[in-house]
Amino acid sequence: MKTMLAIISNALCRMTGRNAGARVVVSRSFADFTPQATFDIKKCDLHRLEEGPPVKAELTREQGLQYYRTMQTVRRMELKADQLYKQKIIRGFCHLYDGQEACAAGIEAAINPSDHLITAYRAHGYTYTRGVSVKEILAELTGRRGGVAKGKGGSMHMYAPHFYGGNGIVGAQVPLGAGIALACQYQGNNQVCVTLYGDGAANQGQLFESYNMAALWKLPCIFICENNKYGMGTSVERAAASTDYYKRGDFIPGLRVDGMDVLCVREATQFAADHCRAGKGPIIMELQTYRYHGHSMSDPGVSYRTREEIQEVRSKSDPISMLKERMLSHNMASVEEFKEIDIEIRKQVEEATQFATSDPEPPLEELCNHIFSKNPPLEVRGTSPWSKLKSVS
Amino acid sequence: MRSSWQYSNIIQQLTTINPYKSHICCCLYRQKVEFNYSICAFLFCRNTTKIQPAGSQLARVLSILHFFNLIGSPKGPTQKMNLFQSITSALDNTLASDPTAVIFGEDVAFGGVFRCTVGLRDKYGKDRVFNTPLCEQGIVGFGIGVAVAGATAIAEIQFADYIFPAFDQIVNEAAKYRYRSGNLFDCGNLTIRAPWGCVGHGALYHSQSPEAFFAHCPGLKIVIPRGPIQAKGLLLSCIADKNPCIFFEPKILYRAAVEQVPEEPYTIPLSQAEILQEGSDVTLVSWGTQIHVLKEVASMAQEKLGVSCEVIDLQTILPWDIETVCKSVVKTGRLLISHEAPVTGGFAAEISSTVQEECFLNLEAPISRVCGYDTPFPHIFEPFYTPDKWKCFEAIKKMINY
Numbered sequence: 001m002k003t004m005l006a007i008i009s010n011a012l013c014r015m016t017g018r019n020a021g022a023r024v025v026v027s028r029s030f031a032d033f034t035p036q037a038t039f040d041i042k043k044c045d046l047h048r049l050e051e052g053p054p055v056k057a058e059l060t061r062e063q064g065l066q067y068y069r070t071m072q073t074v075r076r077m078e079l080k081a082d083q084l085y086k087q088k089i090i091r092g093f094c095h096l097y098d099g100q101e102a103c104a105a106g107i108e109a110a111i112n113p114s115d116h117l118i119t120a121y122r123a124h125g126y127t128y129t130r131g132v133s134v135k136e137i138l139a140e141l142t143g144r145r146g147g148v149a150k151g152k153g154g155s156m157h158m159y160a161p162h163f164y165g166g167n168g169i170v171g172a173q174v175p176l177g178a179g180i181a182l183a184c185q186y187q188g189n190n191q192v193c194v195t196l197y198g199d200g201a202a203n204q205g206q207l208f209e210s211y212n213m214a215a216l217w218k219l220p221c222i223f224i225c226e227n228n229k230y231g232m233g234t235s236v237e238r239a240a241a242s243t244d245y246y247k248r249g250d251f252i253p254g255l256r257v258d259g260m261d262v263l264c265v266r267e268a269t270q271f272a273a274d275h276c277r278a279g280k281g282p283i284i285m286e287l288q289t290y291r292y293h294g295h296s297m298s299d300p301g302v303s304y305r306t307r308e309e310i311q312e313v314r315s316k317s318d319p320i321s322m323l324k325e326r327m328l329s330h331n332m333a334s335v336e337e338f339k340e341i342d343i344e345i346r347k348q349v350e351e352a353t354q355f356a357t358s359d360p361e362p363p364l365e366e367l368c369n370h371i372f373s374k375n376p377p378l379e380v381r382g383t384s385p386w387s388k389l390k391s392v393s
Numbered sequence: 394m395r396s397s398w399q400y401s402n403i404i405q406q407l408t409t410i411n412p413y414k415s416h417i418c419c420c421l422y423r424q425k426v427e428f429n430y431s432i433c434a435f436l437f438c439r440n441t442t443k444i445q446p447a448g449s450q451l452a453r454v455l456s457i458l459h460f461f462n463l464i465g466s467p468k469g470p471t472q473k474m475n476l477f478q479s480i481t482s483a484l485d486n487t488l489a490s491d492p493t494a495v496i497f498g499e500d501v502a503f504g505g506v507f508r509c510t511v512g513l514r515d516k517y518g519k520d521r522v523f524n525t526p527l528c529e530q531g532i533v534g535f536g537i538g539v540a541v542a543g544a545t546a547i548a549e550i551q552f553a554d555y556i557f558p559a560f561d562q563i564v565n566e567a568a569k570y571r572y573r574s575g576n577l578f579d580c581g582n583l584t585i586r587a588p589w590g591c592v593g594h595g596a597l598y599h600s601q602s603p604e605a606f607f608a609h610c611p612g613l614k615i616v617i618p619r620g621p622i623q624a625k626g627l628l629l630s631c632i633a634d635k636n637p638c639i640f641f642e643p644k645i646l647y648r649a650a651v652e653q654v655p656e657e658p659y660t661i662p663l664s665q666a667e668i669l670q671e672g673s674d675v676t677l678v679s680w681g682t683q684i685h686v687l688k689e690v691a692s693m694a695q696e697k698l699g700v701s702c703e704v705i706d707l708q709t710i711l712p713w714d715i716e717t718v719c720k721s722v723v724k725t726g727r728l729l730i731s732h733e734a735p736v737t738g739g740f741a742a743e744i745s746s747t748v749q750e751e752c753f754l755n756l757e758a759p760i761s762r763v764c765g766y767d768t769p770f771p772h773i774f775e776p777f778y779t780p781d782k783w784k785c786f787e788a789i790k791k792m793i794n795y
Binding site: 091092093143151152153154156157168169170171172200201203204205206231232233234238239240298303304361362364366367368371380381382383384385386387389391 | 499500503506524525526527528530531554555557558593594595596597598599735736737759761762763764765766767768769771772773774777778779780784787788791
């Protein structure tokens with residue numbers, strides 16, 4: 001028995017690259033863990049910038065566990081959404097975020113809760129990082145009263161304070177983001193607006209209009225292109241004359257960032273936020289990332305890319321595994337600890353699912369509420385002249 | 394099975410387009426193509442080897458011959474097709490007979506999200522069926538350029554809900570090109586296809602019926618089919634028509650509607666409503682998906698109330714067939730119009746207003762509109778929002794008892 005343990009322990013040592021193998025099989029106190037470590041991160045490509053974000057990032061144990069928890073929660077939540085969709089409990093259009101978790105977690109780690117964020121329709125991850133519970137997100141997906149938008153929005157329409165959605169039309173949120181940045185500048189509150197869009201939306205005309213206004217007025221706007229390599233079924237090479245999305249603001253400085261590494265994203269976003277807060281105007285970040293699911297639930301995601309490609313990303317650059325490996329290899333946490341966290345998250349997601357499938361649907365009166373800002377109630381014309389409902393906002 | 398009004402129309406068309414006139418058309422067309430060839434090459438360089446003036450003239454002659462032979466007689470072999478397959482068939486016929494025809498839009502190369510262009514890239518080449526980036530304004534503007542330079546442009550907007558970034562190009566550029574250039578230029582060769590209407594779970598951005606926005610715009614034609622046979626015939630008419638056309642396809646019917654559709658090309662005249670069922674008490678007017686609801690309502694009214702309904706499929710929203718609708722209302726004295734789009738400012742309002750001008754003294758009851766609520770298209774309330782058969786039936790009862 002003892003020799004067997006030694007063998008296992010040695011094997012684990014080799015896997016994690018540590019030489020304190022004896023400690024693996026015995027329970028440890030927190031004092032045994034490395035509280036903080038510095039990691040080499042990939043250098044960002046720069047556009048119109050003399051200096052970029054640092055190539056080393058510091059990570060505390062608490063931060064690491066927090067990022068892990070965030071990313072793993074988003075992953076579990078999305079996999080649950082996938083399952084609920086396949087059971088036809090979630091209906092309609094649903095775009096999942098699994099694979100891209102490092103972007104949401106890294107950005108949130110680098111900005112303040114009072115900063116602003118707006119994104120497109122792949123919004124579940126950001127809704128979570130901006131403070132909405134898994135319960136409310138899943139209940140929104142199932143169209144229940146307890147959903148974050150009262151069950152009236154569905155997958156693409158989720159909001160929270162300082163989080164402006166959740167926008168269904170490709171590229172339409174980008175000018176809004178520039179506008180939010182103008183409000184920040186006008187109010188002089190030193191806040192920034194993170195404006196996200198995908199590689200597909202990067203070809204929409206409204207983006208270039210927004211770039212121009214943002215640069216003209218030096219707005220504190222971080223434009224972030226989450227480049228997951230495919231705009232629906234079209235690879236970036238087939239859709240964009242230049243796939244250097246970080247350069248496409250031309251006169252706006254840009255960064256190309258490894259979007260699968262939460263530390264890289266955090267450092268780059270920190271750099272970009274400092275740039276904006278220093279009054280230097282907008283900056284563009286391209287996060288190179290990958291979505292494991294298809295574009296939406298109706299897209300199996302394998303007709304325009306190979307299963308091998310997806311598998312390779314999963315095995316070589318999965319954001320969650322990467323962080324986990326890093327922490328293990330630096331003795332910042334144990335395998336058991338991660339397992340415990342996983343179990344806890346799984347439980348949390350199960351509970352949320354329970355809520356999202358048992359909470360009642362919103363009452364019919366909700367159909368007409370919140371169309372206009374109006375008090376006393378407004379009369380809404382219905383399917384026939386005598387069917388009228390009241391709208392309250 | 395075609396009614397007499399259809400035949401009279403066919404005869405009228407045959408007599409107005411005589412061979413002499415079509416010859417002139419071809420000559421003019423040729424000159425125009427040659428004249429525009431450099432623009433065309435500039436706009437559309439990757440396709441220049443395919444756009445040959447002589448070839449396109451030949452194609453045009455052939456398609457006119459097709460027009461003569463086949464209009465109004467969709468005979469010959471038929472095949473069981475659903476609505477998306479009949480669209481594919483129409484596009485296939487067009488690409489085969491017109492070498493200048495090109496199809497482009499988001500994801501169309503691999504078949505499109507609703508499978509309407511499946512197999513066409515492999516059959517006709519990637520320079521004729523190709524993907525565009527996600528840029529609706531660009532797609533339509535580009536299509537106008539392709540069309541004005543003499544090629545046949547068939548653009549797909551992935552959902553009718555996504556058409557609004559292209560609103561300016563459609564309303565200000567496409568619709569007014571002929572007028573503002575004093576008839577020198579036009580983009581009549583442009584057809585814009587877009588999936589339209591409710592689908593059961595589409596929520597705010599995948600369910601809308603925006604025909605009324607475009608119906609306010611002279612210079613456009615707006616067409617909505619109710620099933621596979623109409624879809625193919627009307628789409629081919631739109632493609633052949635010398636005006637920019639918007640062709641909205643009821644997406645819920647893509648797979649649900651199945652008919653025996655002729656394999657050969659045929660056209661169904663635009664701006665002509667079709668009387669699906671003759672009746673004497675109430676006229677029911679609609680288009681697209683809703684026409685199927687009204688057919689059911691007509692049976693219910695007959696069965697439960699003994700009320701005889703005349704069901705009219707408008708088919709073309711702009712310019713619409715006033716005559717057929719008004720003649721029917723003169724006969725029945727009652728009119729119900731139904732569409733999924735919100736009631737206020739919907740196209741039912743235009744029909745209602747015109748009918749009361751034309752048939753005021755014939756009306757036995759106020760015209761009834763059974764339409765969507767004046768709310769954004771809701772997510773989970775869709776069954777409540779849509780003007781279903783019970784709501785229409787209720788409206789008929791009220792009209793009869795008025």
